[in-house]
Amino acid sequence: MTKPESEWTWKELPIGITMLEPGNADQYRTGDWKTLKPVLNKELCVHCGLCYIFCPDMSYGLDAEGYFIVDLFYCKGCGICARECPTGAITMMLEEEK
Amino acid sequence: MAKLVGMEVSIAAAEAVKQANVDVISAYPITPQTHVVEHLSELVANGELDAEFFCVESEHSALSVCVGSSATGARSFTCTSSQGLALMSEITYIASALRLPIVMVIANRSLSAPINIWNDHSDVMSIRDCGWIQFFAENGQDVYDHVFISYRLAEDKAVLLPVIVNMDGFTLSHVIEPVELIEQEKVDQFLPPYQPLFCLHPDRPVTMGGIALPGIFAETKKAQEVAIRSSIPKILETWKAFGDMTGRYYHPIETYKAEDAETLLLTMGSFGETASCAVDKMRGEGRSVGLVKIRLWRPFPFDEFKKATLHAKQLVVIDRAVSVGGPGGPVASEVKAAIYGEDQRPSVYNFVAGVGGRDVAPSDFIKMVDKAEIEIEEGNKEGYEIYGVRE
Numbered sequence: 001m002t003k004p005e006s007e008w009t010w011k012e013l014p015i016g017i018t019m020l021e022p023g024n025a026d027q028y029r030t031g032d033w034k035t036l037k038p039v040l041n042k043e044l045c046v047h048c049g050l051c052y053i054f055c056p057d058m059s060y061g062l063d064a065e066g067y068f069i070v071d072l073f074y075c076k077g078c079g080i081c082a083r084e085c086p087t088g089a090i091t092m093m094l095e096e097e098k
Numbered sequence: 099m100a101k102l103v104g105m106e107v108s109i110a111a112a113e114a115v116k117q118a119n120v121d122v123i124s125a126y127p128i129t130p131q132t133h134v135v136e137h138l139s140e141l142v143a144n145g146e147l148d149a150e151f152f153c154v155e156s157e158h159s160a161l162s163v164c165v166g167s168s169a170t171g172a173r174s175f176t177c178t179s180s181q182g183l184a185l186m187s188e189i190t191y192i193a194s195a196l197r198l199p200i201v202m203v204i205a206n207r208s209l210s211a212p213i214n215i216w217n218d219h220s221d222v223m224s225i226r227d228c229g230w231i232q233f234f235a236e237n238g239q240d241v242y243d244h245v246f247i248s249y250r251l252a253e254d255k256a257v258l259l260p261v262i263v264n265m266d267g268f269t270l271s272h273v274i275e276p277v278e279l280i281e282q283e284k285v286d287q288f289l290p291p292y293q294p295l296f297c298l299h300p301d302r303p304v305t306m307g308g309i310a311l312p313g314i315f316a317e318t319k320k321a322q323e324v325a326i327r328s329s330i331p332k333i334l335e336t337w338k339a340f341g342d343m344t345g346r347y348y349h350p351i352e353t354y355k356a357e358d359a360e361t362l363l364l365t366m367g368s369f370g371e372t373a374s375c376a377v378d379k380m381r382g383e384g385r386s387v388g389l390v391k392i393r394l395w396r397p398f399p400f401d402e403f404k405k406a407t408l409h410a411k412q413l414v415v416i417d418r419a420v421s422v423g424g425p426g427g428p429v430a431s432e433v434k435a436a437i438y439g440e441d442q443r444p445s446v447y448n449f450v451a452g453v454g455g456r457d458v459a460p461s462d463f464i465k466m467v468d469k470a471e472i473e474i475e476e477g478n479k480e481g482y483e484i485y486g487v488r489e
Contacts, residue, residue, distance in 0.1 A: 005310075010317040010324070015258055016197035017318050018296045019305035028311070 030057065034077025036092040038070050044089035051081035051090060100344070101279045107238035107270045108133035110277045111177075111203050111263075114245035116147045117285045118201075121172035124152035124163035128182040129215045130267035131205040135177055157182035161189040161200075168198040169306050171297035173249065176200065179267055180207035183221045187228065193260045194229030195322055196306050199252030199292070200260040201245065202230075206367070206418075207267040208454045216455020217267040219367070219418040223428045229322060231261040231329060232396040236352075236370040238275035240393075241265045243346060246280070246289055251336045253292045257329045264395075266368040268455065280344060288343055326397045333394065350399035351406045352391040355381060359388030361467055362410045362444070366392045366429060369416060369458065376463035387467060392429070400436050408437065413444040414470040416451050416463075426450075426482040434480075445479040451486065462486065 004027075014020055038051075045067060052060040052068045059074040060081070070081070082090040105113070112134050115123070123142070125135040141147040150172075152163045157178050164174040178186055183204060193200050209220045222232070231251065235241040241263060248261035265271055280288075296304055310318050333350070341347030354374045356362055365373050370391040380387040390406050390413075392399075407413055417427020425431050430448035437443040447470035452458040466485060473481045 005314040008314055008317055010320040013314075013317060013321050015295055015325075016306060017195065017308065017310065017321075019308050020296070022303040022305065024305075028309075 029073055030076050031071075031073045034075060035095060036077045036079060037072060037075065037095050038077075038079070038081050038090045039093050040067065040069070041089045041091070042067060044087045046087055046089075048086060050084045050086065054080050054084045056080065100281065102276050103279060104274050105238070105277045106133060106272065106274050107241055107265065107277075108205070108272065109137050110238050110242040110275075111245060111265065112137035112141065113279070114242045115175050116141050117280070117282060118175075118245055118249050118289055119173070119286075120147075120149050120175045122150050122152065122164065122167035122174040123176070124154055124160045124167070124174070125176050125178065126154055126157050126160050126182060128157070128179045130207055130217075130271045131177050131179040131182070131203075133271065134203060134205065138175075157186040158189060161186045161193065161202075164200045165189060165193050165196065165198055168193070168200050169196070169298045171292065171294040173253075173292045174198075174200045175202070177203045177205070179205045180209055180215075180221045184209060184224060187225045190225050190228040190230060190260075192307065194326075195318070197258040197322075197325070198260055199249070199258055201248045201252055201263070202260065203241070203245070203263045203265055205267040205271040206264055214454040215267075217269050217368075217418075218453040218455070219264070219428075220420070220453070222262065222264055223419040223421075226396070226428060229259070229326060230396065231257075231259050231326065231333070232264065232394075233262070234264045234366040234393055234395055235266075235270065236368060236391065236393070238270060238273070238277050239346070240348075241270060242277050242279075243340065243344070243348070246285060247336055247340050247348070249292075250289050250339075251329075251333060254332055254336070255293075255295055257325075257332050258295065259326055259329060264367060269368045278344070284343055288340065330394075330397055330399060348393060349402070350392075350394035351402040352393055353406050354389040354391070356388030356390050356406060356410075358386065360386040360411045361388075361471060362407055362413050363387065363389045363463060363467065364392070364407075364413055364415045364429070364433065365389065366395065367418070369418070369452065372458065372460055373416070373463045376460040376467070379460060380464060380467065385467075398432060398436065403433070403436055404440065407433075408440055408443055410444040412470060412474050413446045414467055415446055415448045416458075416466065417448060418450070418452050420450050420453065420484065430482065445474045447474060447480070448482040449485040450483070453484075456486065458485075
């Protein structure tokens with residue numbers, strides 16, 4: 001979609017709700033579903049990438065320093081990364097906590 | 099000159115589908131729909147109709163195939179009854195929301211239990227709100243004609259909605275009637291090849307049937323609701339064009355001796371012809387009785403309905419389905435809602451009759467009118483009963 005869903009009126013929708021542009025699923029903000037977010041302690045991280053491998057939403061990406069960082073736009077807060085992390089470097093925290 | 103031939107109505111429906119030159123037929127056999135799809139399967143096997151016939155494993159798949167084929171731009175047809183329609187119901191909502199111009203003939207039959215293969219309207223009433231345009235045919239000619247009318251209407255770019263033609267099981271589907279067949283050249287003129295607005299094609303990828311989160315779902319439903327409501331002028335236009343071609347003009351609400359009648363019978367489907375015999379008999383006795391028939395069930399033609407009925411003192415609504423635990427039969431509920439806001443409106447007395455194939459003769463319609471007139475006179479203005487049940 002060319003603009004956020006909250007800006008569409010019913011009159012503008014293509015007939016049959018057909019999506020005319022391919023590859024737009026990355027515009028779905030699934031990140032606002034979560035109550036807990038993963039927080040990384042870089043001192044414990046061993047760069048194994050298990051969080052990246054296990055994340056069911058492919059929300060993890062590698063940063064320039066070699067850390068796997070979650071993209072909170074997509075992260076639904078399921079906590080699988082924290083459970084799988086072998087060193088306990090990831091903690092699930094309430095979103096409002098720093 | 100058009101040919102008038104004696105033909106089983108199911109075969110006439112199948113012949114119409116052939117003349118409409120469909121590309122895809124997908125169906126699963128169920129009584130009393132069987133003759134329609136058997137005949138179509140023969141036509142395809144004999145090379146008389148160049149179409150794909152999909153033998154699927156269920157009605158759910160039958161309509162799913164049509165959704166897929168219609169999405170690629172193929173003119174698609176299916177046909178079912180009763181339990182088959184119930185199994186198909188999930189997909190009926192998808193076809194209409196995706197605005198796919200599929201046409202389906204339903205040979206109306208009761209829903210189980212107990213198992214009963216005969217005619218009533220409980221099958222189609224279970225998908226009343228599925229978003230398809232819905233016609234009720236009164237005779238074989240109506241069924242045959244409405245296959246062409248339905249495709250032209252469904253594929254109109256200002257409409258793009260699937261259409262159901264309801265044909266009473268056995269009462270119509272298995273009866274031999276005189277049917278006036280339309281010459282192929284005229285059909286081809288009336289029904290040009292389908293030009294889809296969007297279709298699945300590798301060169302121009304689109305997504306049909308994506309997810310809509312709460313932030314946009316209501317907008318999609320509003321768009322769909324407006325689309326079907328505003329299709330009425332197109333329906334009238336299509337009927338007019340068909341009438342100009344064949345001399346047979348159809349209307350959303352058909353009336354018979356209704357203009358000055360104090361009591362109106364209201365029917366849908368094949369009951370109409372039987373009820374008109376009853377009206378003739380009562381008129382012969384000097385009674386002020388007429389008949390109103392709903393041909394267009396969805397979108398409900400509110401204006402035409404009010405025009406035909408508001409002058410009457412009493413409206414005797416004959417339903418062919420039970421809304422178990424509800425306010426009455428489904429047609430009576432809608433009719434009451436349609437006239438609720440009017441200062442001057444008839445009393446509505448409701449009978450459910452002819453369920454599960456029980457015969458309803460002209461004399462039964464007279465008995466129902468007698469009963470309703472007496473009950474209303476005695477103050478029971480909104481009565482409801484299942485007619486002819488042994489106590």
